Amino acid sequence: MKSRQNKKESPSETLNYLDQIPLRILTHQIEANGLVTLLVPRFESRFWRKFMNLPEKKSYIYLHLDESGSETWLLIDGIKSVHHICTELTLKLAEKIHPTEERVTKFLTQLYKNKYISFIGLAKV
Secondary structure, three states: OOOOOOOOOOHHHHOOHHHOOEEEOOEEEEOOOOOEEEEEEOOOOHHHHHHHOOOHHHHEEEEEOOHHHHHHHHHOOOOOOHHHHHHHHHHHHHHHHOOHHHHHHHHHHHHHHOOOEEEOOOOOO
């Protein structure tokens, strides 16, 4: 009889997403209406940025966040866990962001996949 080998768990299976601490990678600006605009560099490479010699305004792609995205982004400070961010958003936005944990984790996952944020203790993708 063959014995089954134990599968190694991937890091994502052993970590609790709500315990993770997100950290911003991009810069942002706060608009007059209080919403956040992320400044995504048009070129990652310094060579291309210098080579293209674009004016400052055209060096970035402007990503405008809605109310819940803006509030979430502003709570990312490298100290608060995802769970803490969800708690604060629930208190501030109430039904506008229900179900909070599901919406926030999806949003943070997209930010992470696009390399707009990282998580403290996780290697960069």
